[in-house]
Amino acid sequence: MIVAVTGSSGLLGSALVSSLEAxxxxxxxxxxxxxxxxxxxxRWDPASxxxxxxxxxxxxxxxxxxxxxxxxxxxTLAKKQRIRESRVGATRRLIETLTRLAKPPAVLVCAxxxxxxxxxxxxxxxxxxxxxxxxxxxxGREWEAASAAAILRGIRVVTLRLGIVLSPAGGAxxxxxxxxRLGLGGVIGGGAQWMSWIALDDAIGALxxxxxxxxxxxxxxxxxxxxxxxxxxxxxLGRVLGRPTFVPMPAFAARLALGEMADELLLSSxxxxxxxxxxxxxxxxxxxxxxxxRHQLGR
Numbered sequence: 001m002i003v004a005v006t007g008s009s010g011l012l013g014s015a016l017v018s019s020l021e022a023x024x025x026x027x028x029x030x031x032x033x034x035x036x037x038x039x040x041x042x043r044w045d046p047a048s049x050x051x052x053x054x055x056x057x058x059x060x061x062x063x064x065x066x067x068x069x070x071x072x073x074x075x076t077l078a079k080k081q082r083i084r085e086s087r088v089g090a091t092r093r094l095i096e097t098l099t100r101l102a103k104p105p106a107v108l109v110c111a112x113x114x115x116x117x118x119x120x121x122x123x124x125x126x127x128x129x130x131x132x133x134x135x136x137x138x139x140g141r142e143w144e145a146a147s148a149a150a151i152l153r154g155i156r157v158v159t160l161r162l163g164i165v166l167s168p169a170g171g172a173x174x175x176x177x178x179x180x181r182l183g184l185g186g187v188i189g190g191g192a193q194w195m196s197w198i199a200l201d202d203a204i205g206a207l208x209x210x211x212x213x214x215x216x217x218x219x220x221x222x223x224x225x226x227x228x229x230x231x232x233x234x235x236x237l238g239r240v241l242g243r244p245t246f247v248p249m250p251a252f253a254a255r256l257a258l259g260e261m262a263d264e265l266l267l268s269s270x271x272x273x274x275x276x277x278x279x280x281x282x283x284x285x286x287x288x289x290x291x292x293x294r295h296q297l298g299r
Contacts, residue, residue, distance in 0.1 A: 002026040003211065004058045004105070006044060006094070007065030011170035012111070012162075012203060016063060019204050028059055032066075046086065049093030056102035061211050064094060064110045070136070071175070074259045084139050091146040099153040108150050109210045112159040114196055114223065116140030119268035122194065126275040127161075127219045136264050144219065156217055158210040163223035163272060166296055167200035173296065180241055186248035191231030193269035196223040199286040199296060206274075209282045220276045226288050227271050233289065240293045 007013040008029035030044035043052045068086040118132015131141045147157045166173045206222040238245035254262035286292035
């Protein structure tokens with residue numbers, strides 16, 4: 001299989017490229033910069049959707065992972081616009097380009113996120129659960145709707161609703177490690193909010209499962225089957241690192257530091273289950289948090 005990948009230099013993308021190549025698949029990164037001489041990549045312009053050099057096909061499948069990071073400081077109006085445009089607008093234009101190819105890909109796997117569900121307390125959420133409210137829920141709904149044109153063209157589309165991807169190389173866990181190692185980790189807010197997570201290895205496995213499984217279409221929750229509360233996550237990470245976790249971050253302090261982002265990322269509660277992954281035979285290598293953290297951190 002030849003797989004074209006956007007976001008191939010990111011945490012997920014780089015790991016996926018390595019995994020696919022190790023499995024004997026061809027990979028064509030779609031990059032935003034000018035390709036270097038002899039580099040086996042295609043240039044993709046998110047602003048226009050154009051892929052160059054043009055041709056009748058770009059591969060058997062496309063994995064679309066590119067998008068502005070939702071972390072990294074307060075959500076200004078400009079930051080929120082970049083988050084939305086890099087997901088909704090760029091996805092729409094990419095799909096317009098794919099559907100005009102003489103030979104479109106057979107499958108398109110698009111990143112989405114569990115932010116689609118909004119903050120839902122202890123409600124157990126499956127792929128059948130409706131969207132929530134809030135900025136990330138709105139973006140998620142529009143992001144997934146952008147793939148409709150590909151479905152009409154006969155492309156099998158999977159929208160992978162990713163949870164918190166755990167890796168010391170990047171993302172949420174990487175940001176937590178320094179304060180926790182210094183003994184400054186603690187619960188955020190009341191600690192009762194649910195966190196739906198997935199080990200990086202299993203996230204890559206879920207992407208490959210989506211590519212290979214013809215029965216999978218539409219939204220698929222890419223989360224481990226054992227979500228935990230923030231308090232449990234805090235205790236477990238402290239135990240794995242051998243560090244105390246007695247320095248809480250009150251909700252007001254999180255909001256003061258991060259504004260709207262605190263409510264949508266740190267204080268929101270999403271108890272999400274991987275119903276469709278498990279129904280189609282996917283097996284998690286790291287189904288529980290402590291096992292996943294010990295693997296990721298070499299403990």
